Amino acid sequence: ALGAAPPAPPVELREAVAEIARHSMDANPEGGELGSNGWAFGRDATPDGHGVLLGNPHFPWNGTNRFWQLHLTIPGEVDVMGATGGLSPVVSIGFNKDVAWTHTVSTGKRFTLYELTLDPADPTVYLVDGQPRRMVARTVEAPMPGGTTLRHTFYATDWGPVIALPRAGLAWTPQKAYALRDANTLNVRSVESWMRMAKARDVAELRAAMGNQGMPWINTLAADRHGQALYADLSVVPDVSAEQLRACAPSPAAAVLLNAAGLPVLDGSRSACAWREDASAAAPGRIPPARMPVLVTSDWVQNSNDSFWLSQPDVAPMAGISPLVGAIGTPQRLRTRSAIREIRARLAGGDGLPGDRMGAAEARSVILRDRNLAGALVMDDLRSACDAAPAGATGPGADVLAGCRALAGWDRTSNAGSRGAPLFREFWRQARDVPRVWRVPFDPRRPVDTPAGLDMATPATRAAVFQALGDAVAALRSAGFAPDATLGEAQWREVRGQRVALHGGDEFEGVLNKLESQGQPRIAPGGYRINYGTSYLQVVGFDDRGPVAQGVLTYGQSSDPASPRAYDQLPLFAAKRWLPLPFHPEDVRAQREGPPLTLDYGPP
Template sequence: MTVGSMRIRAGIAVLLASASVAAAFPAQAAPGTDATITRTRFGIPHIKAKTFAGLGYGAAYAQAQDNICLLADAYMSVAGERSRFFGPDGAATIGVWPGKNIDNDVFYRTVLDDAALTAGFRRLAPDSRAVIDGWVAGYNRFLKDRAGRLPAACANQPWVRDITRLDVLRWANAFQLFASSAGLSVQIAQTRPPGTEPAKAAPATGAVASGEIMLGSNGWAFGGDATANGRGLVVGNPHFPWIGPNRFYQMHMTIAGKFDVAGAGIMGQPYIGIGFNKDVAWTHTVDTAVHMTLARLTLDPADPTVYLVDGKRMPMIRRQLSIPVKDGAPIVRTVYASRHGPIVSIPGTPYAWTRETAWAVRDANHNNMRAADNYLAFGRARTVDDLRAALTQHMGSGFINTIAADRGGASMFADITPAPNLSAERFAECGKRGDKLPNLYSRMYELDGSRSSCDWASDSAAPAPGLLPGREMVVQLRRDYVQNSNDSYRWTNPALPPVERAPMLGTDPGPLPDMRTRSGVQAIRAMLAAGKVDIDRGAAAMLSNKVFVADLVLGDLLQLCKRSGAPADACAALAKWDGKMEVDSRGGMLFSAFWMRVTNSGRNIWKTPFDPKDIVGTPASLDITGAAGDALLADLTAAAGLFKLLGVPLDAPLGQIQFAERGAERIPVSGGAWGGVLNWMGGLPTKGGFNVIHGSSYIQSVTFDDKGPVAKSILTYSQSSDPASPHHADQTREFAKKQLHRFPFTDAEIAADAIGQPLKLGK
């Protein structure tokens, strides 16, 4: 979701490991936790209960049935206990960011504030508190029912244990930090004062080929003027991990006459994050708003752990952490914090801790417990205006745009998320846009930490101190369409007049639209030119696998291939390419590797410059003259060399070399990572090709008829992470055929599609 969106943009190769969360106090009983789980095709659970505690109870039980090992790993990890069970030097993934177990443990023990999370829980509405406590009871009930019979991946492991409310709260807040301070997790964990033990070098970025990690998604919403039935239509395609606990999980949650919502949520979270009810549908993409700032601290010349604010000395807060370690003595780390947040040091960059300067991270999602209220309100919504009101009141969608439509035919784009309350005037006086570092989602936003007048401003209309209130953020309502592919709100719909918001709401002034944005707008225009959009045409366009940039540059590249010294085998493969990333396309993966190198070079490659009046058509045409052409040929030669090194034919059908490994089975996967492919896919190199680990995840196309929602969906990697489950690969095989399936919503539809007998849970 983004969740989005969200994506790791790693070109051909992306490195990602599993990730994590854990326990603290005795399990608490939840009243009214009776629930019934009916499974339909692909193992989708439809949970019915009489109370919200019952919904949480049933949802946790169902998720544990399919993914207990991932959930247990997640709860253990955010408790900061990976070193205890796996040793300090093992690989960990913190959000989507690579590090070691000890980095994971220090980071989460530093940034997760148990007392503040508990206080945030107490401020939630009663229904939200009930669904969380019901979740705890349902998870623990599953462990009791399956004692001694867990999947092989976690059978008899000491880190699989009963959870408490605090485990769920930690995991929920850890996810909110996904696109902000989690990207600095290793640097926070390894920070030392100058003159002491030098900080360890940060590990290599997760993007093996590109050196860059990105998060993302695509979301389209069509209003009644653009649809065949005159009602709203949402097409969502978040790009998210295929491995680890940050996977989506499909489910349907119902309290008769009170609450009825379906779709998918991030595992370990007891609510629907992307989905629909009978009147409104929504999806998410990762936004461009700023969710953290770095305060530049001016230090006391006599002591680098003392900083100055308005001329007054302020000692840093020191906290000593003792991290339990498997088969060894505890590791003791001292962490430092300022009034803004934890100290971070990034050696070799302007953000190193020196004798003169230190840097502190303030994260707008720190202690954000509002997602439960936010998404239960979404489940009750009847119009897109209801969604806007929920976002404004709760700001529980931590780093994601909301793209939505309702049965009345309204469509909406909204970026209402926790962002620093810094006006353009205050930021101009106190801050600047800093560097974009390879292992971070966005560039740094710096503030002068020596002046209290440069702090985030407070506004009583915001749900927490220092946040920009919803009225200052972006909402765009249309009867034709809105779209987003992780770009600025400026490009939501080219028909909208230009608008500028506070600097915390967008990217740098004048950025070019991303290739996926251009691709999406082109696809939408083509659909509308051919007639009104419906549920099937919308999904087909989202999964068309067209490489947008190929139309702009392939002809120029083939012309360049006539030059003496051009790599003949690579040029021959591209000459046969159809410009798509379908499973039977030949040469597309080679082009993707080439375009990744060109993009990462930072060179100006275009003959026709960007024209803001033509965001689809410009910039365009490669400059293939002289040295510019030589550089392009060098990129193509290097891309071909990578494939030869891996033993992968340059013109092999995509489905033969890009796949999802399920045991001995290799399921072909379409889509690509570069050049504006909407069906985004990233994979790790393996013998004979690339194993997909990130990309298109929970895909839905939703509209409405007179009775309720009409939804088609697919969970690309399937419901269960357990290889022994019948739902470990069933939807993945369907995705290989680009097949979405009707999501049963009414009682009659569920009964007709049911597999097995309903499971009745109670005390």
């Protein structure tokens, strides 16, 4: 995208909308949408008055974004345990003796695009407040195989580098060009933030430790042994208000293109459209911590990658937050709704577990129940429509009827033994995109409960839903599975010659324990090739000594398939078993398998 060169031909609007949606930026260069569940409970929600923290990041199972477990100590300064990813040398999700924390990917925007108005006589000159400014050209060379050299000239503006995605409508024409300003440019503060967090003694100190705004694109949820819980989005976001977004709206064509993917674009011909600068921010043009959403409570908070709006759904949403941080009053992803439903049911004593508190044991149980919220929302209507369908030539085809029979006995979970779960996944993968599929539309006054149901009373919707069911049956049969196959038959991983059946569901199913086959659009022969989702799991409570933690790293501590540590924890995860995480020195000594790695950076 940065390989811009002036000028380029225009592109059809429909192609542009599709292309810019495809190029919407997320935090995962390896593909897929990074996500997580994070829950934190304070003294009013736990059985012993201490805090409880659940961390459940959903990340790739290989590549640079996989996790590694570690216990980092600096004598007399730091004692912190947990996991890290992205080749970071410090604990990014974990706990010390007083506080535990996790992260989820935030909805905040990390950049804005600026639409440039060019000098008609020179496409490398742009106008700001009517005055010309020349782009700065820099030619870069890179050696290529065969002894050739690749050369390209990049162009920079005061708004950032010029980018070009011609098929996305971001073409460099004689009249317009586009520059990208990235809020995380030169942000190398995350390691410092995590080291400060490692020393925190409660959630207040943890919040203060993030004051340098080193968290590039993540929320933080935390709980401490004193019984306080924290939700905070202190990530890096451009300081642009709702008023400024309206006042700096670009040309209508650019607005259509960019709003299709939710990308903010500002008018680069006016200096008034520059990011605001607040001296209390860690870097110029970023929203300072005081104007980002933070909630400290003795009750509970949660996040499953939606905005701050429902981080605690029983309190009023935080006011005065820039729309670039996140939206209020919009439909929530099914995982968010599932998390809130499960937490509320637990604290009401209505979920089948003893009592009405969320201790560490209850959190471990709830997160791996594998309830399928999409199934809970639509199956009653689907079954009723199946039962009411006419028989014979005027009724549904054989595949639809086979699907109706297979789903009649489905338990509406994504457990490994759940019969019919693969069929529902393939059905809902298609049916969720049927226009006006929901019987009850989204209501911002009932965001946890809506949308819901299937609109089977509308003939076109009913026909499309039945078509999706028949197509799902055909997809399973084509892949070699019966319509009533169990999830474990289709979703598994081989570990040292043994097939390990896996529980968990796809993002669109609303299963908290998310497992996905990235790059696999439908079920294939052999089933689902799981390569993404639940990775490092931790639940941390506290007693008078400090943390009491259990966890599991689904794919183990080695990325070498020949290593005994590769996927050695996957059978534990499959059996919904957790490993104690030894934090205290005596526990570490009892479970140590080898000497610690000591790094000495002192003088020789």
